[in-house]
Amino acid sequence: MKSLHDMPERPVPARASLDRLFELAEVLGAMMQRGVAEKGLTTARAGALWALFHGGPMTQRALATQLGVTPRNVTGLLDALQEDGLVVREAHPTDRRATLVSLTEKGGSVTSALRDGRDELAALLFADVPADRLDTFTATLAQVTERLRTVGTDGPK
Amino acid sequence: MKSLHDMPERPVPARASLDRLFELAEVLGAMMQRGVAEKGLTTARAGALWALFHGGPMTQRALATQLGVTPRNVTGLLDALQEDGLVVREAHPTDRRATLVSLTEKGGSVTSALRDGRDELAALLFADVPADRLDTFTATLAQVTERLRTVGTDGPK
DNA sequence: GCTACATAGTGAAGTCACTTCACGATATGC
DNA sequence: GCATATCGTGAAGTGACTTCACTATGTAGC
Secondary structure, three states, rough: OOOOOOOOOOOOOHHHHHHHHHHHHHHHHHHHHHHHHHHOOHHHHHHHHHHHHHHOOEEHHHHHHOOOOOHHHHHHHHHHEEEEEEEEEEEEEOOOOOEEEOHHHHHHHHHHHHHHHHHHHHHHOOOOOHHHHHHHHHHHHHHHHHHHHHHOOOOOO | OOOOOOOOOOOOOOOHHHHHHHHHHHHHHHHHHHHHHOOOHHHHHHHHHHHHHOOOOHHHHHHHHHHHHHHHHOOOOHHHHHHOOOEEEOOOOOOOOEEEEEOOOHHHHHHHHHHHHHHHHHHHHHOOOHHHHHHHHHHHHHHEEEEEHHHOOOOOO
């Protein structure tokens, strides 16, 4: 006996597209991880930096909400980031329970570098995709993402 | 003082595309994890099942290579899968060091269900994308992935 | 002003995916 | 045969998560 799926898979037109999407997501993820590791970061920690970079100083709770993780987890992420001098915890001016987290100067420049890396990558990646085709591509991407989100709350798989 | 990046970001045309790509990758990843969790699996374990489904019975070493992880890690993944009765380890017929891993019947049907879920998702996701546009989309996806792979070995970020 | 309750952050403990290193059992080249 | 490479696994460790319990503080309501 051979493998368990001897019958050829019935062709589903969109399957190839989804598979390519997964493939790209995987390669992209690996690449991002590598890039971030070169700066001594992990993707989770970089995500926290990124959120602070774009959202400005905020409470740990806010950060947790924004990252979609538990407050407890944010504590750990920040411990590491603080250890590396990328982030500071200060007293919240009005709420003495809360902590205000900000990027240090070093944290800001590391995150800027991350952003520049992203832009470089983007430019490089789409360099030989003609502009009109890129527009269509991006639009489709957005459409599919939107679709996924609406379906996501009760869909299959 | 406000945040550390008061100057507006210089527009890089491809940036929006990359960002959307990341966004989709994230949502897609979350959705896949959810779907796989519904069947009592994790993405790593599902990946192992998937590899066995498509590659047929193989050695743990081979599986490790295919998954791109350490042999030691495969041991752990298989321990869990075996515990759930999805996989069996048998003696290798000619090499007594090696173990031959195969899907059980249960493992096969779970993986089939995974595949069906994928197809459903694909169909659903691209339902309202016209065929010609989908073709272009998929081609661009492939092109970018290829690009990423060649660049990946020495690129920035 | 006090009591009741919600909220902010963290310790403790646990899960899962990974890794490296060391080791025993086997295969293989010469 | 013997050196050497390979197969799988124990031990130990890291990182990202989670839940649960607890302290300190804010916010009503009366």
